Every structure is written in C-alpha cells, then in structure tokens.
Amino acid sequence: MSSKATLSASFRDPSGFLFRREGVLYRQVNQKYQPDYDQLMHSGLYQKLVNAGLLIPHTEVDIQAEQPEIAYRVLRPEVVPFISYPYEWSFGQLKDAAMATLAIARQALDFGMLLKDASAYNIQYHLGKPVLIDTLSFEVYQEGRPWVAYRQFCQHFLAPLALMAFNDVRLNQLLRIYIDGVPLDLASKLLPGKTRLNFGLASHIHMHANAQKRYADQAVDKSAVPQRMAKISLLGLLDNLESTVRGLSWTPEGTEWADYYDATNYTREAFEEKKALVLAYIQRVRPAQVWDLGANNGEFSRLATTKGINTVAFDIDPSAVEKNYRAVKANGEQKMLPLVLDLTNPSPSLGWENRERQSLAERGPVDLALALALVHHLAISNNVPLDRLAAAFAALGRWLVIEFVPKEDSQVQRLLATREDIFPTYTLDGFEEAFSHSFDIVEKAQINGSKRTLFLMKAKED
Structure with missing residues (x-):
C-alpha cells in the first residue's frame, strides 16, 4: 500500500x-x-x-x-538539483546518457551483476554529467541470462537518437508521446532506407522491430534477446550497441537564434552594461537556483553559474542548446544544465494519472527566473497577452529579471514587418501595468545604448 x-x-x-x-x-x-x-x-x-x-x-x-x-x-x-527528462535533452545529452548506460552495464558484469533497467528516466544530469539515479537497477548476474533491458535501451536511446541523426533532431519530442520509449516499428518506418545498410541500426532497430511483430501474439516476448546468452555474447551485444551509438552524430546548424549574439543589435557597450545589470540583480537576490527561460547559448546563464549557482538554461532552439551543452562539456562546467523547452508548450505532466513525470511548473517555482530578450517573441510572435505572461512567470519564479523590448527596437520591428500591429498595449507603460498585478517592481533600469529596459521583480504572495 x-x-x-x-x-x-x-x-x-x-x-x-x-x-x-x-x-x-x-x-x-x-x-x-x-x-x-x-x-x-x-x-x-x-x-x-x-x-x-x-x-x-x-x-x-x-x-x-x-x-x-x-x-x-x-x-x-544525494539530491539532484533539477530533474530533467529525455525529451528536454539535446542530441548530445541523449547520446552521452546512452553511452553512460552502456558503460554502467559493462561494469556491472565485471562485478557479477546485470543492469536490469535501461530507462532514460533513470539518468539525470548532475554536476554537468549523466549519472544513474536508480540504485535498484541492478540484479545478480546468472550465467546464460540475456540482457533483459535490451529492448528498453533501444526504445529509450537508440531509436530516438537514430531518428534525430537521420531525420530531424526535433523527433526527440516523440519521447513526450511514448513515455516508455519510441516503438521500434515506428522508428523503422520513419528511418531512411540507407539505415538498413548500417549493421547496428539494421540489427537493433529494423530486424528487432520485425522480430517484435513476428512474436507479438506469443505469451513470451522472444523478440528482445535470445532466451539464453553466453556472457561473451552479452559483452559483444554491449560492444555493438556502443559502436552503433558512437557512430550517430548531428551537427547543430547556425540557426537564427543559435547565432543571435553574432547578429545582436546591441552595441558592445550596451551588451556589457546589460550583463552588469543582470549580475547585480542576481547578487542582490542571492538565489540557490536560477532558470534562464530563453537562454540561447547560455551567455547570461553563466553570470549565475560562475557564482556557483545551479542554473537551468532553457531554449526552444535545439541548436542553441546543443552548442551550450558542448561548451559545458568542453569547459568542465558543473552548475549549468542546458535543456530544450518551448515556453508556449512547456513540458506537461505525463504518465500514470499524469503524475510520473512532472510539468515544468510542478518543478518550480525557482528562486530566480531570467526572461531576457524573450517577451517580444512571446507577446508578438505568439500573441500571448502581457498579463498572461506575467501570471505564468510568477508561477515559475519567486523573483524575476525581465527585459522589455519596445516596438522601436529593430528586433521587434523585424517581427512586425510581416504582420499587422495588433498590440496597442505593448508599450512600456502597458508592460508595467500588466506585470504589476503579479509582481512588485523592485527596480528598473534603461540599458544605455539601446531602447530596452531591464526590471527586477518579486512575485506577489497569494
């Protein structure tokens, strides 16, 4: 009970x-x-x-x-500061989680044990690296016992990675729909025909999917692995899965937002002043954890991590998140967690009774949220009213550092160039009025050299 x-x-x-x-x-x-x-x-x-x-x-x-x-x-x-889910990871994060799972499985065999669960949800990012959080994922190895987690590994890791590498990196979002992993028959249908010439993908996805279909009506699922497997064969299976995963790659392209700071309309002086203001607000609040809700490549997120603050850097662009993650790895950063997130469609509650995987809001509120160069995208590109933005941000963070980008700004002008301006309340006064219902405005400062205003706000208590 x-x-x-x-x-x-x-x-x-x-x-x-x-x-x-x-x-x-x-x-x-x-x-x-x-x-x-x-x-x-x-x-x-x-x-x-x-x-x-x-x-x-x-x-x-x-x-x-x-x-x-x-x-x-x-x-x-030991507590992981923020629980993330595989459909929020970049390609590199999912790949590194897969490699960590295989490394754990191999080491377990050296100590007379078998990794019985290969769920991506058992892996979390902690101190910048993937780590297994389920201590109960092992069982005593019995000679001849196959790897019972083989199918789970293929569905949770290999199938989505292959789809991201050969089709579209956004197909990682299939893991939001299929919480127990991408069905192999679906992956087999979606993958291009050339993947059948790849021995690993042919064996572990295409042939595996055919075997599942062939034995679908049998009481015992014989599709996962042979009923008996010598230890040397089990090691060979792990080796082949490892080489197959290692061979998958995806290069983040220089998208509009991944290259944002190369094409910013800030002067260098204005950009540095904005960084100084954000840092001052962070130091004033002294948060234990920060969420950067439109982090791009993590430029401003690192203002918090360099102060030893655990920071989750969200962005809608998989390329920006991948670049951020690669920087985390290259620099050995331990306080930064880059994640893919669409704020207009954030991670929902999923699973049994909608309670197995928490929504973004259920994982909050965080001490401090950053919303920099973000409001105009949500309010103008996505037609989200300012008061609804304020209420949403108040649910996510106790404190908020937010940047208002007016219509005179070139970035907003670009958004309005191809559409009718139906946003009469999108003004500085309208912004402050809308946000004053959910926040107390503690401080504001115009960023010299730009038309933008930076605010420090505190969410009102119910």
Whole structure:
C-alpha cells in the first residue's frame, strides 16, 4: 500500500521506492531486493560507479521506513538539483546518457551483476554529467541470462537518437508521446532506407522491430534477446550497441537564434552594461537556483553559474542548446544544465494519472527566473497577452529579471514587418501595468545604448 509521501515516479518498481519526509528525499529498499542490494554494495560495484561519477551516491540511514513491513534498508541519496527528462535533452545529452548506460552495464558484469533497467528516466544530469539515479537497477548476474533491458535501451536511446541523426533532431519530442520509449516499428518506418545498410541500426532497430511483430501474439516476448546468452555474447551485444551509438552524430546548424549574439543589435557597450545589470540583480537576490527561460547559448546563464549557482538554461532552439551543452562539456562546467523547452508548450505532466513525470511548473517555482530578450517573441510572435505572461512567470519564479523590448527596437520591428500591429498595449507603460498585478517592481533600469529596459521583480504572495 502506497502513502502520500511516496513519489509517483517510482511506484512501478517492486524492489523499492522513493519517498519524502519533512522535505528530505529517501529511498526504501524492499526485502525482495536484499540479495541484489547486498551484492551491489559488497562486490565493489557501487563504489566503482560512484567514483566514476556514473551512480548517484547515498548513505544508509537509521529511520523508520515508509512501509516497514516490507523494508530492508532506507537510503538517503544525494539530491539532484533539477530533474530533467529525455525529451528536454539535446542530441548530445541523449547520446552521452546512452553511452553512460552502456558503460554502467559493462561494469556491472565485471562485478557479477546485470543492469536490469535501461530507462532514460533513470539518468539525470548532475554536476554537468549523466549519472544513474536508480540504485535498484541492478540484479545478480546468472550465467546464460540475456540482457533483459535490451529492448528498453533501444526504445529509450537508440531509436530516438537514430531518428534525430537521420531525420530531424526535433523527433526527440516523440519521447513526450511514448513515455516508455519510441516503438521500434515506428522508428523503422520513419528511418531512411540507407539505415538498413548500417549493421547496428539494421540489427537493433529494423530486424528487432520485425522480430517484435513476428512474436507479438506469443505469451513470451522472444523478440528482445535470445532466451539464453553466453556472457561473451552479452559483452559483444554491449560492444555493438556502443559502436552503433558512437557512430550517430548531428551537427547543430547556425540557426537564427543559435547565432543571435553574432547578429545582436546591441552595441558592445550596451551588451556589457546589460550583463552588469543582470549580475547585480542576481547578487542582490542571492538565489540557490536560477532558470534562464530563453537562454540561447547560455551567455547570461553563466553570470549565475560562475557564482556557483545551479542554473537551468532553457531554449526552444535545439541548436542553441546543443552548442551550450558542448561548451559545458568542453569547459568542465558543473552548475549549468542546458535543456530544450518551448515556453508556449512547456513540458506537461505525463504518465500514470499524469503524475510520473512532472510539468515544468510542478518543478518550480525557482528562486530566480531570467526572461531576457524573450517577451517580444512571446507577446508578438505568439500573441500571448502581457498579463498572461506575467501570471505564468510568477508561477515559475519567486523573483524575476525581465527585459522589455519596445516596438522601436529593430528586433521587434523585424517581427512586425510581416504582420499587422495588433498590440496597442505593448508599450512600456502597458508592460508595467500588466506585470504589476503579479509582481512588485523592485527596480528598473534603461540599458544605455539601446531602447530596452531591464526590471527586477518579486512575485506577489497569494
């Protein structure tokens, strides 16, 4: 029997579950999982993976379990500051998560264990790198046992990566529709014919999909893997999956927004003044976490990360997010998390009872949200009224740094060039009036050398 403290994202696993008590996150390990948990901890696998940054560390705690009648241990895992989902990742993030999953599976075999779950939702980005957060994803390896997570890996990682690489990077959004991974028959139909000449994709997607269809009516699914598999064959399977994933690539193009700062209408002096103002507002608020809601390549997000603040850098453009992620990797940054997000259609609540995966709003509110060079796109390009923007931002952040870009600005003029101006209230006074219902305006400053105004606001309490 579950309790209100049990997290809805972990209710499916009979081995244990997550729960919160007085704001602290815990994991209950059930008695059923005792042999596997003991093997994980005593074999050296746990420490090996933690030392490699591939598994979230935990401490065993002596507290009352949430369901004591079936409990074996209670763990307190290290907390990941922001939970993201694979449909919010860039191509590079999904690929690195896939490679991390395969590395974990291989290391598990070296310690007499098998990775029994290959769900992309078990991977999170922490300190700039992909890490497994589900301590209960392992089982004691039995000779001849196949990799039971093979099909899951193909659906959660390989299929979407192949579709992103060979079709369109935006097809990662299929993971929002298919929460248990992209069906292989669908991926097989969508992929171009030339992928059948790629041995890895032919084997793990096209032939795999055909086998699933052939055995669909049988009680035992024989499509996933052979019923018995020697360890050397299992290692060969992991090797082939690794080489197939490594061979997939996607190069972010220089899109309109990915190259925004190369074509900005700011003077260098105005741009630097804007950065100084944003930094001053950040230091005034002293947030524990920042969400940059239109981060582009992370230029302004890094004003927070360089101060040691965990920052989620959202942007609608997959190319901008990919470039940001590549910079994170190249620089070894630990406080930055770039993610793909369309604010006009943000990540919703998904899964069983719409509670397994949280919406963006449910993961907030954050201490401080940044909305820089963003309002005109939402208000003019997407016809979102200013008061609705204000209410939405107030739900996402306790504090807000926001930039108003007036109609006289060249960027707004470009947006209005091909459409009728139906926005009579889109003025500085109209902006302040609309936002004053949801926020207290704490400070504002015109950015010298531009027509733009920067505001620091605090959300009104209910």
